Amino acid sequence: MKTQAVSDAVARLYDTYPFPPEPFLDQAPPGYNWRWYWPTVHSFCTGALPKGGAVRVLDAGCGTGVSTEYISHLNPEAEVLGIDLSAKAIATATERCRRSGATNVGFRQLSIYDVDQVEGEFQWINCVGVIHHMPDPLKGLQALATKLAPGGFIHLFVYADIGRREISLIQRAIALVQGSQRGDYRDGVQVGRQIFATLPEGNRLKQRERDRWALENHRDECFADMYVHPQEIDYTLDSLFDLVDASGLEFVGFSNPQVWQLDRLLGADPALLERAQQLSQLDQYRLVELLDPEITHFEWFLARPPYPRVSWENDSDLLAAIPTRNPCMSGWPSQNIFDHNYQITALDQTEFEVLKACNGQRPTLEGERDQDSAADQPMATVADLLTQCGVSLEKVRQLHQRQLILLQGPQ
Numbered sequence: 001m002k003t004q005a006v007s008d009a010v011a012r013l014y015d016t017y018p019f020p021p022e023p024f025l026d027q028a029p030p031g032y033n034w035r036w037y038w039p040t041v042h043s044f045c046t047g048a049l050p051k052g053g054a055v056r057v058l059d060a061g062c063g064t065g066v067s068t069e070y071i072s073h074l075n076p077e078a079e080v081l082g083i084d085l086s087a088k089a090i091a092t093a094t095e096r097c098r099r100s101g102a103t104n105v106g107f108r109q110l111s112i113y114d115v116d117q118v119e120g121e122f123q124w125i126n127c128v129g130v131i132h133h134m135p136d137p138l139k140g141l142q143a144l145a146t147k148l149a150p151g152g153f154i155h156l157f158v159y160a161d162i163g164r165r166e167i168s169l170i171q172r173a174i175a176l177v178q179g180s181q182r183g184d185y186r187d188g189v190q191v192g193r194q195i196f197a198t199l200p201e202g203n204r205l206k207q208r209e210r211d212r213w214a215l216e217n218h219r220d221e222c223f224a225d226m227y228v229h230p231q232e233i234d235y236t237l238d239s240l241f242d243l244v245d246a247s248g249l250e251f252v253g254f255s256n257p258q259v260w261q262l263d264r265l266l267g268a269d270p271a272l273l274e275r276a277q278q279l280s281q282l283d284q285y286r287l288v289e290l291l292d293p294e295i296t297h298f299e300w301f302l303a304r305p306p307y308p309r310v311s312w313e314n315d316s317d318l319l320a321a322i323p324t325r326n327p328c329m330s331g332w333p334s335q336n337i338f339d340h341n342y343q344i345t346a347l348d349q350t351e352f353e354v355l356k357a358c359n360g361q362r363p364t365l366e367g368e369r370d371q372d373s374a375a376d377q378p379m380a381t382v383a384d385l386l387t388q389c390g391v392s393l394e395k396v397r398q399l400h401q402r403q404l405i406l407l408q409g410p411q
């Protein structure tokens with residue numbers, strides 16, 4: 001199929017089954033996702049908090065606007081634009097944001113290939129679950145790259161080949177049965193559901209669907225997105241880095257770095273782990289890909305240089321830094337919290353005291369208010385924390401590494 005025909009087929013899928021099929025909330029969405037909050041995105045990519053929140057954000061392939069709505073509420077100073085191929089998705093996203101009172105957001109029905117029609121540049125682009133549905137993902141990524149301001153970041157998410165083997169087999173089976181009816185997405189969903197209902201118990205594809213995906217796939221929109229898509233390119237680590245290299249942007253890091261730590265797979269044998277850690281960073285990633293076939297996607301940040309990188313290795317820089325508790329956590333104030341990755345985390349007494357003594361800047365996250373907010377008081381520095389809490393600089397570095405605190409350099 002030619003590029004335009006593929007894009008038309010993709011738009012038809014999402015006009016039939018707009019994605020994601022989340023209900024309207026009629027209020028600012030609850031909770032957080034640190035990948036949708038500019039200070040944590042900036043901090044992850046550079047090591048330090050940004051100077052301000054008045055950035056332009058593009059949600060490219062925004063679908064029904066769930067992420068766009070979050071981004072606009074979590075970043076009230078930002079100016080947010082959502083674009084998508086599908087008219088139905090854009091209409092849904094517009095209505096979603098109107099009903100929840102997001103005023104710093106706009107939408108356009110526009111292909112990423114045509115993003116040059118949008119004026120100006122963006123400091124931050126969110127593009128999740130989209131370019132792998134484009135006939136030429138590199139061309140799409142390069143189009144986005146032209147819109148990224150120097151020092152800006154783009155967050156991407158694409159499917160991983162190995163973890164989606166079973167999905168790919170079912171996709172091909174549905175297409176085969178559909179024959180000339182391929183492109184009739186409702187028929188595709190029906191055929192797919194019939195196949196799963198009919199396959200014998202113990203069949204690996206049936207089992208995989210039941211164990212891993214059925215919870216979300218009871219909605220036809222999700223089932224269609226997974227199994228009857230007219231266009232999908234799955235990536236291996238090598239093809240991913242070919243894409244990154246050709247994009248002209250710089251790889252910052254995976255946005256789920258814990259997945260790419262070898263010690264979670266080889267930690268039980270320190271000698272083997274140490275040997276594997278002698279490999280280049282790319283080969284360590286390759287090893288994780290090979291040893292963990294559960295990885296179903298890649299998510300990562302790219303940057304347009306130049307951008308600052310603060311390591312906080314220098315003691316005097318760290319002592320002068322202003323620490324803020326990462327607001328992307330749940331259950332605070334308590335020694336048992338859900339951290340930014342929604343992992344339950346136990347804080348020891350010192351860590352708890354440090355987080356309490358941190359400054360109270362925070363986004364207006366729905367459902368919580370920082371009782372201990374010190375917003376009206378002069379900003380405490382890391383040096384102040386050392387005096388107040390008896391914490392070591394090493395511990396402060398660890399808290400920063402674990403993204404429990406965020407650091408701002410002297411202005």
Ligand SMILES: C[S@@+](CC[C@H](N)C(=O)[O-])C[C@H]1O[C@@H](n2cnc3c(N)ncnc32)[C@H](O)[C@@H]1O
Pocket residue numbers: 007010011014019020060061062063064066067083084085086089110111112113127128129130133134225
């Ligand atoms: C799986 S959905 C992801 C939606 C949203 N980003 C999310 O994560 O919830 C993919 C979206 O990408 C859009 N899309 C696909 N190709 C596109 C293109 N060339 N330009 C703009 N949007 C595109 C589709 O219409 C669809 O809404």
